[in-house]
Amino acid sequence: MDTRHYFRPAIETLDRTSLDELIDERVRYTVAYADEHSPFYRRWFLEHAINPDDIRSHEDLLNLPIISGADIRAHQPPNQKEFEFRSAAWEDIFTIHETSGTSGVPKSFFLTWEDWERYAEKYARTFASQGFGRGDRIIICASYGMNVGANTMTLGARDLGITIIPTGKCTFPLRIIRSYRPTGIVGSVFKFLRLANQMKAEGIEPAETGVRKLVVGGEAFADESRAYLAELWGIDVYNTYGSTEGTMCGECVCREGLHVPEDLVHMDIYDAQLQQFVKEGECGRMVLTTLLPVGAKSGNLLINYDTEDTTVVISRERCRCGRTHTRIYSPQREAETFWVEGTPVNRVDIERGVFQRENMDYLTGEYEAFLYRDEEQEKTTLRVSMESRDPETCNRDLIAENFQKSFFSTKPNLRQRYDEGFLDLLYNFTRPGELELHKIPGRPKRLVDRR
Numbered sequence: 001m002d003t004r005h006y007f008r009p010a011i012e013t014l015d016r017t018s019l020d021e022l023i024d025e026r027v028r029y030t031v032a033y034a035d036e037h038s039p040f041y042r043r044w045f046l047e048h049a050i051n052p053d054d055i056r057s058h059e060d061l062l063n064l065p066i067i068s069g070a071d072i073r074a075h076q077p078p079n080q081k082e083f084e085f086r087s088a089a090w091e092d093i094f095t096i097h098e099t100s101g102t103s104g105v106p107k108s109f110f111l112t113w114e115d116w117e118r119y120a121e122k123y124a125r126t127f128a129s130q131g132f133g134r135g136d137r138i139i140i141c142a143s144y145g146m147n148v149g150a151n152t153m154t155l156g157a158r159d160l161g162i163t164i165i166p167t168g169k170c171t172f173p174l175r176i177i178r179s180y181r182p183t184g185i186v187g188s189v190f191k192f193l194r195l196a197n198q199m200k201a202e203g204i205e206p207a208e209t210g211v212r213k214l215v216v217g218g219e220a221f222a223d224e225s226r227a228y229l230a231e232l233w234g235i236d237v238y239n240t241y242g243s244t245e246g247t248m249c250g251e252c253v254c255r256e257g258l259h260v261p262e263d264l265v266h267m268d269i270y271d272a273q274l275q276q277f278v279k280e281g282e283c284g285r286m287v288l289t290t291l292l293p294v295g296a297k298s299g300n301l302l303i304n305y306d307t308e309d310t311t312v313v314i315s316r317e318r319c320r321c322g323r324t325h326t327r328i329y330s331p332q333r334e335a336e337t338f339w340v341e342g343t344p345v346n347r348v349d350i351e352r353g354v355f356q357r358e359n360m361d362y363l364t365g366e367y368e369a370f371l372y373r374d375e376e377q378e379k380t381t382l383r384v385s386m387e388s389r390d391p392e393t394c395n396r397d398l399i400a401e402n403f404q405k406s407f408f409s410t411k412p413n414l415r416q417r418y419d420e421g422f423l424d425l426l427y428n429f430t431r432p433g434e435l436e437l438h439k440i441p442g443r444p445k446r447l448v449d450r451r
Contacts (some may be wrong), residue, residue, distance in 0.1 A: 005119065005253065007128040007160065011263055012323045016316065019324060022263055023284035024057040031055045033292055036299055037080035038087040038091075040075050041303065058266050061289060061304055062407050066274045067383075068306045072107045074160050086110045088299040098146040109244050111148070116155060118296075119246065120146060122261045123156030124248030127320060130213060130238050134161030137180055141170040141187030143216065148244050150216065153186060170195050174202060177209050186215040186240075189225050191445075193365045196232050203425055207234030215250075220332045224355035225365065241331050245302055247288055249328065251252045257327030264291050267326070269313060270351065274306060277364050284322040286331060308334040338371060338449045340380055341417040347447040349410070353403035354386055362394035363387060368444070370439050373451035378422060378449070380399065385428040385435055 052406035098106035170191035278284035437444035
């Protein structure tokens with residue numbers, strides 16, 4: 001077996017029967033560890049009359065209640081005196097982290113060094129699966145701070161002999177590209193778009209820089225925006241998904257779904273009511289459980305945690321790359337999904353329509369969309385604002401037609417509501433830098449509900 005694109009080949013290619021046995025062993029140990037070391041879970045088991053010894057396999061997790069981010073916030077200061085999800089002694093805690101807090105008080109997480117090693121391994125596997133290895137130089141365009149992503153990728157790269165250029169953002173001077181000749185960059189779709197435009201403005205062709213791969217992390221994106229990035233840079237674009245809670249997944253060179261590191265995090269896909277597992281191939285909510293190797297410690301484990309993200313299992317069969325771990329579609333955040341005339345609309349649905357290839361002859365790719373409601377007329381309006389290089393000469397009719405065709409292709413019910421006059425689509429074109437999101441600090445919100 002060619003092991004050049006594996007980090008831990010024995011685990012990554014483990015046959016399904018053996019992998020399931022390993023998962024079940026770690027489920028049992030993780031539940032027992034939570035009962036012994038986590039104040040929250042110890043009381044949680046008692047309150048729900050759960051005997052931890054009865055949890056013998058991953059299927060038994062269905063019998064346990066679901067917890068959420070609200071539960072974490074409710075069991076930490078200022079709501080409680082102690083951080084009740086902390087599951088290791090203070091002397092074993094290596095670092096403390098917080099989520100962004102965009103949906104309220106930040107959730108606190110505590111990592112032992114063992115946690116860091118497991119987090120790093122997840123990213124090391126992903127980097128290896130994408131063809132990175134010793135001698136590569138990767139720019140990390142993600143913040144180094146209370147979030148874990150950038151540091152996790154840096155540690156993962158260490159184990160592969162990859163050199164990290166920790167810029168922390170994509171507004172670095174272009175001498176970084178010229179001087180260090182990076183072979184890969186980790187960032188977001190829009191960071192890569194802006195960087196390419198900056199380079200072109202200074203007479204540098206992205207395809208001639210020596211960068212061989214782009215890795216998109218931190219947000220869902222449309223296949224169309226990936227294709228445009230690949231064209232703009234002339235290289236392959238890979239997808240990753242990660243969170244402070246520990247769900248680091250990534251595409252391999254085959255790009256046929258994101259591999260879930262099933263020996264380190266168990267992922268179930270539940271229905272919208274969080275009552276049952278969905279059938280294979282159906283979309284549902286991602287519910288994760290930390291998996292600890294027998295004898296390991298963790299500063300902050302989670303059991304049956306609702307990520308508030310949705311995905312679909314693509315396959316549990318062996319991938320063409322040789323890996324046996326489950327592959328999923330790129331997760332979409334529930335916080336970026338809104339119901340419109342009885343149909344869910346996610347930010348990615350808007351992005352897909354914007355990035356239709358013909359549109360990109362006129363657009364920069366930057367966009368934002370707003371939902372409005374006219375109760376008197378019983379009509380919903382979706383207004384899509386797009387940056388154009390020259391709003392006066394762009395083919396607005398073509399862009400509108402392409403957007404509409406893409407948007408309705410997967411939402412026939414909205415097509416009907418549009419034809420019946422209950423839904424209206426409006427298009428607004430601005431010059432670069434004139435979108436509302438450019439004037440608001442923090443992470444841009446590209447789909448905003450103003451109803």
